[in-house]
Amino acid sequence: MIGKISGKLIERHPPQIIVDVHGIGYEIDVPMSTFYQLPATGSDITLYTHLIVREDAHHLYGFASEQERHVFRQLLKISGVGARTALSVLSGMSVSDLYEAVSAQDSGRLIRVPGIGRKTAERLLLELKDKLDVMVVSTAATAAAGTTSDILNALLALGYNDKEAQWAVKQLPGGSAVAEGIRQALKLLSKQ
Numbered sequence: 607m608i609g610k611i612s613g614k615l616i617e618r619h620p621p622q623i624i625v626d627v628h629g630i631g632y633e634i635d636v637p638m639s640t641f642y643q644l645p646a647t648g649s650d651i652t653l654y655t656h657l658i659v660r661e662d663a664h665h666l667y668g669f670a671s672e673q674e675r676h677v678f679r680q681l682l683k684i685s686g687v688g689a690r691t692a693l694s695v696l697s698g699m700s701v702s703d704l705y706e707a708v709s710a711q712d713s714g715r716l717i718r719v720p721g722i723g724r725k726t727a728e729r730l731l732l733e734l735k736d737k738l739d740v741m742v743v744s745t746a747a748t749a750a751a752g753t754t755s756d757i758l759n760a761l762l763a764l765g766y767n768d769k770e771a772q773w774a775v776k777q778l779p780g781g782s783a784v785a786e787g788i789r790q791a792l793k794l795l796s797k798q
Contacts, residue, residue, distance in 0.1 A: 608666060612652040615644060621693065623668070625651065634668040635689075637678075637696035643670045658689055665689060673701050677738070684733045686726070694721045695730070703772075708734045712755050718768060754778075757787040761795075770795060 611634070613627035620641055624631045634653065636644075645651060653668035654675040667689060669675040674696060681692035695704065698719030707715040708731055716727035754775055761771035774791035 608655050608657045610652065611655050611666075611668065613650070615647055615649055615651045618644065618647060621697070625653070625668075632666055634666045635693060636668045637674065637693050638698075639696055639700055640668060640670040640674065667693065669696075671701075677701050677704060680734065680737045681730070683737065684730060686729070691721060691726070695719055698722075699768075704734075705738060707731070708738055710755060711735070714755070714759055718762070754787075756784045757791060760784070760788050761791055764792075766795060 611625055611627060611632060613625040613632070615623060616626045616631065617624040618641070621638065622633055622635050623641070623644065624633055626632075634655065636653070640653070653670065654672050655669070656667045656675055656678060658665045658667070667678065669678060678692050678696060681687050681695060682689065695716070699707070699715065703715065706712075711731050713724065713727040713731055716722050716730055717724060722730070757778070758771050758775050761774060762768065766774070771791075774794045775787075777794050778787050778790055
């Protein structure tokens with residue numbers, strides 16, 4: 607198994623990159639979360655990798671952190687989830703967002719990832735609940751997460767993209783009621 611690659615980044619064609627390691631160019635598929643962290647072409651990089659060997663091909667997947675690779679491997683263990691779907695999940699949301707979605711059992715956040723339907727999202731939440739190192743959340747934190755989720759979903763329904771909505775929700779003071787939180791978030795977003 608190839609666990610880590612260090613070399614020079616020579617090509618970038620999302621979601622694939624080529625890393626030159628002492629004259630050998632490795633084609634590596636990376637999630638967009640890793641792709642956006644890459645340095646300029648010609649720079650030295652190190653990626654944590656996962657190799658999948660099939661009869662007709664060897665596929666190498668690269669990640670900026672060990673945590674991303676761990677989540678990728680956990681996703682692969684779920685029935686019906688292949689490497690492309692796992693990459694889509696990691697491209698559509700950060701590892702911390704996935705942990706939050708799993709701990710709150712919020713399938714709505716997973717459904718926003720391209721290629722993930724309601725059934726797949728619910729299966730992911732069910733399977734990942736025990737596989738990811740999700741901390742046990744207190745009742746108060748769960749209620750706060752529900753309120754935050756409601757505000758986030760309202761902003762998304764109003765046409766804001768995920769990054770804008772996430773940013774606005776993070777700016778809100780803790781313990782806001784849903785209606786008041788939406789009003790404050792809209793004010794923040796109108797000032798951007």
